Amino acid sequence: MAFNKESNGFTFGFAIALVVVVGAALAILATSLRGTIAKNGEDKKRLDILSAFIDLDQEKINRKNAEAEFSKRVDMTQSLVIDAEGNVVEGKDPFEVDIKKEYKDKNLDPSKRSFPLFVAEKDGEKVYVIPVVGKGLWGPIWGNVCIAADKRTITGASFGHKGETPGLGAEITQKYFINGWIDKKISDDSGNPITFKIVKDGTGKGDAVKVDGISGGTITSKGVEEMINRCMQPYVKYFSTLN
Amino acid sequence: MSETVEKVKAPGEPLFSKKNRKLITDPLTDNNPVTVQVLGICSALAITVQVNQAIVMGLSVIFVTMMGNVVISMLRNIIPSRIRIIVQLVIVAALVIIVDQILAAFLPDLSEKLSVFVGLIITNCIIMGRLEAFAMGNKPWPSLLDGFGNGLGYAGLLFIVAVVRELLGSGSLFGFKIFGDSIEKTGLYSVGYVNNNLLVLPPMALIIVGIIIWVQRSRNKALIEDH
Amino acid sequence: MQETLSIFVKAIFSENMIFAYFLGMCSYLAVSKTVKTAVGLGAAVIFVLTVTVPVNYLLENYLLKPGALSWMGEEYAQYDLSFLSFIMFIAVVASIVQLVEMLVEKFAPALYGALGIFLPLIAVNCSILGGALFMQERQYSTILDATAFAFGSGIGWFIAIVAIAAIREKIRYSHVPAPLRGLGITFILTGLMGVAFMSFGGINYGEGKEKSDKKDKTSEVHSTPSKTQTSQIEVTNQ
Numbered sequence: 137m138a139f140n141k142e143s144n145g146f147t148f149g150f151a152i153a154l155v156v157v158v159g160a161a162l163a164i165l166a167t168s169l170r171g172t173i174a175k176n177g178e179d180k181k182r183l184d185i186l187s188a189f190i191d192l193d194q195e196k197i198n199r200k201n202a203e204a205e206f207s208k209r210v211d212m213t214q215s216l217v218i219d220a221e222g223n224v225v226e227g228k229d230p231f232e233v234d235i236k237k238e239y240k241d242k243n244l245d246p247s248k249r250s251f252p253l254f255v256a257e258k259d260g261e262k263v264y265v266i267p268v269v270g271k272g273l274w275g276p277i278w279g280n281v282c283i284a285a286d287k288r289t290i291t292g293a294s295f296g297h298k299g300e301t302p303g304l305g306a307e308i309t310q311k312y313f314i315n316g317w318i319d320k321k322i323s324d325d326s327g328n329p330i331t332f333k334i335v336k337d338g339t340g341k342g343d344a345v346k347v348d349g350i351s352g353g354t355i356t357s358k359g360v361e362e363m364i365n366r367c368m369q370p371y372v373k374y375f376s377t378l379n
Numbered sequence: 380m381s382e383t384v385e386k387v388k389a390p391g392e393p394l395f396s397k398k399n400r401k402l403i404t405d406p407l408t409d410n411n412p413v414t415v416q417v418l419g420i421c422s423a424l425a426i427t428v429q430v431n432q433a434i435v436m437g438l439s440v441i442f443v444t445m446m447g448n449v450v451i452s453m454l455r456n457i458i459p460s461r462i463r464i465i466v467q468l469v470i471v472a473a474l475v476i477i478v479d480q481i482l483a484a485f486l487p488d489l490s491e492k493l494s495v496f497v498g499l500i501i502t503n504c505i506i507m508g509r510l511e512a513f514a515m516g517n518k519p520w521p522s523l524l525d526g527f528g529n530g531l532g533y534a535g536l537l538f539i540v541a542v543v544r545e546l547l548g549s550g551s552l553f554g555f556k557i558f559g560d561s562i563e564k565t566g567l568y569s570v571g572y573v574n575n576n577l578l579v580l581p582p583m584a585l586i587i588v589g590i591i592i593w594v595q596r597s598r599n600k601a602l603i604e605d606h
Numbered sequence: 607m608q609e610t611l612s613i614f615v616k617a618i619f620s621e622n623m624i625f626a627y628f629l630g631m632c633s634y635l636a637v638s639k640t641v642k643t644a645v646g647l648g649a650a651v652i653f654v655l656t657v658t659v660p661v662n663y664l665l666e667n668y669l670l671k672p673g674a675l676s677w678m679g680e681e682y683a684q685y686d687l688s689f690l691s692f693i694m695f696i697a698v699v700a701s702i703v704q705l706v707e708m709l710v711e712k713f714a715p716a717l718y719g720a721l722g723i724f725l726p727l728i729a730v731n732c733s734i735l736g737g738a739l740f741m742q743e744r745q746y747s748t749i750l751d752a753t754a755f756a757f758g759s760g761i762g763w764f765i766a767i768v769a770i771a772a773i774r775e776k777i778r779y780s781h782v783p784a785p786l787r788g789l790g791i792t793f794i795l796t797g798l799m800g801v802a803f804m805s806f807g808g809i810n811y812g813e814g815k816e817k818s819d820k821k822d823k824t825s826e827v828h829s830t831p832s833k834t835q836t837s838q839i840e841v842t843n844q
């Protein structure tokens with residue numbers, strides 16, 4: 137070889153060339169895929185919201201038609217953002233509000249948090265969808281809760297989790313757990329929020345406060361309980377101003 | 380990475396000569412990167428709960444070992460030896476970023492589940508180990524085969540572990556319920572069968588690998604260690 | 607403060623790098639034949655994790671995260687360099703390991719004698735990069751939290767490797783079936799230890815007992831104050 141590959145000059149040159157080539161290649165790739173990745177995130181959010189009040193499998197809604205179905209079923213002009221006291225915040229796009237960030241950002245004063253409320257239509261009836269976030273045993277859990285037009289009754293929900301124990305905590309995504317929440321009311325007759333309680337003895341059915349938990353998934357169930365109790369507060373306040 | 384560089388002389392021999400074939404088949408059994416070379420257990424066992432996660436992870440690792448081996452092998456004569464390790468790391472990291480971005484764009488649901496474990500392919504010892512032990516001293520084609528073989532040996536093991544864990548732990552394969560519905564009590568569950576929830580817990584992956592090693596070594600006595 | 611402490615304790619036990627995530631298994635298996643070397647490597651991991659994670663935290667928050675560049679001016683706020691994070695993290699880890707090695711050799715030769723040979727091994731130890739990636743994924747809100755997590759993870763790793771080394775020293779005198787000897791039995795032992803460590807998962811880290819004036823903190827909490835002490839470890843449940 138005509139050059140000395142161990143010389144300082146070549147070593148530097150090689151390092152710089154490598155960084156430039158690799159950096160350029162990655163930048164091109166990242167820019168060209170950014171749109172797709174961002175859309176994936178949005179579609180996921182749309183699917184999550186939709187899954188609160190309709191069965192995605194039954195209606196054949198997937199990532200491909202998420203955007204169209206979402207705009208058909210969710211009325212973004214009526215959807216709004218409220219603050220911790222239940223007052224409407226003007227000028228904010230509810231879809232842009234990341235509820236997870238609102239709760240996690242410690243620099244944000246809790247009273248200044250904003251909460252999105254989506255207004256959708258199910259079988260011709262107006263329903264509200266409320267996104268919730270919380271913490272399970274191993275990591276974050278989240279979900280969307282659908283409230284009926286009476287602004288009190290839970291008519292549907294969907295939950296997700298990052299890494300709960302399969303077969304135990306991960307069962308929160310299953311129908312039988314979600315069914316335990318359906319027909320519960322988030323506020324009592326005088327408009328005060330109801331604090332739900334997960335029970336293990338299976339007495340949740342028909343009870344106003346008790347909700348059946350998952351056997352073996354106690355901590356994750358408790359996480360859902362805490363998540364719903366906390367996240368519903370501003371919305372109950374908002375709903376009581378409507379009546 | 381303390382292995383000595385394995386030299387493969389390949390002037391003028393056919394692309395799939397016996398020697399080259401061995402590069403692929405060896406890592407599958409007697410020189411399996413996980414059970415024999417003890418490389419690359421790190422990132423992978425946590426994702427063997429479901430078969431499709433394991434397959435995607437396996438494919439990603441195959442891609443990265445292959446491409447990494449080829450690139451390093453092509454550059455092997457001009458990489459200054461002083462910055463060799465960091466050059467290897469940079470190239471592997473770049474490849475992993477490519478994999479990560481492609482997964483995020485086209486398989487978003489799986490990418491979310493794999494989360495940080497895709498990034499951890501970078502420090503998967505198989506990759507650095509093969510780069511250092513093989514690609515630095517061999518031509519691109521044998522390096523490609525070596526990368527493919529080792530990646531496959533790794534992916535194969537992941538696949539076996541994942542099949543055992545998903546089948547016995549969740550009663551399904553690729554997400555399809557094999558034994559019936561455990562909640563509705565149909566199929567096998569109607570006669571009292573229950574899933575072994577232990578198997579979905581991460582530590583069981585290690586025990587399964589231990590058992591695989593046991594089986595393998597009792598069939599091939601040459602691999603037995605004397606403590 | 608309490609939250610930081612709970613991140614720290616969690617990182618040691620319920621989110622143990624080895625037993626919950628299998629990170630750093632390569633060196634864990636290779637260097638756990640005797641307790642003495644295990645202690646050396648474990649100490650080096652604690653050290654390197656505690657140094658690299660905060661550095662990567664700063665990098666993540668002031669360079670890589672979407673909008674992280676806003677300190678340079680409004681017009682930079684839209685840049686998102688997060689696709690570079692893997693490469694940046696590993697570069698930081700590799701260079702800090704190198705730097706630490708040189709500094710230790712110069713200023714603390716005794717320590718270098720003890721840790722020296724392990725430091726180069728650490729650049730490719732998954733637990734170090736894993737620490738950085740978990741830090742990124744979990745988005746710790748302060749650098750103190752991130753450091754507490756890193757230090758805790760390091761200690762967790764240290765405990766794991768020293769424990770397995772001690773067991774391996776003893777097991778040499780046991781009649782392990784020949785094909786299981788060495789690697790096989792180590793895997794199975796690690797698995798069993800992992801099962802044991804899972805029981806730490808049910809611990810209530812006391813996050814529910816925030817003072818009432820800090821109502822917002824309950825946002826991150828999953829436990830209820832009504833839980834009694836005895837029910838706090840629900841080993842059998844999860």
